[in-house]
Amino acid sequence: xxxxxxxxxxxxxxxxxxxxxxxxxxxxxxxxxxxxxxxxxxxxxxxxxxxxxxxxxxxxxxxxxxxxxxxxxxxxxxxxxxxxxxxxxxxxxxxxxxxxxxxxxxxxxxxxxxxxxx
Numbered sequence: 001x002x003x004x005x006x007x008x009x010x011x012x013x014x015x016x017x018x019x020x021x022x023x024x025x026x027x028x029x030x031x032x033x034x035x036x037x038x039x040x041x042x043x044x045x046x047x048x049x050x051x052x053x054x055x056x057x058x059x060x061x062x063x064x065x066x067x068x069x070x071x072x073x074x075x076x077x078x079x080x081x082x083x084x085x086x087x088x089x090x091x092x093x094x095x096x097x098x099x100x101x102x103x104x105x106x107x108x109x110x111x112x113x114x115x116x117x118x
Contacts, residue, residue, distance in 0.1 A: 004076035008083040016055045017068040033110045040114040
């Protein structure tokens, strides 16, 4: 069973920051419940395939030099967590910032909400 803090990191780095499709898929199955829901400004999706498609789609349309970086502390409570992040060229100015909020069930992420900075 993974801690809330570990799941926050896995979501950001192992899934959404991972450009290698086979290891990303393994991370999806390890990190989320099969019925996971994900909501962001583009809408809501559900399930492993949908989350993997969101990550793949994001990474395919950005330069290979773009990476996710944690901005500040991971916030973790019993079954809920939050993590602020930035995305952009490594060592450069981010092109996007946001916060991921997760709900955990049985040691995996059951719900993920991404809020982007205005």
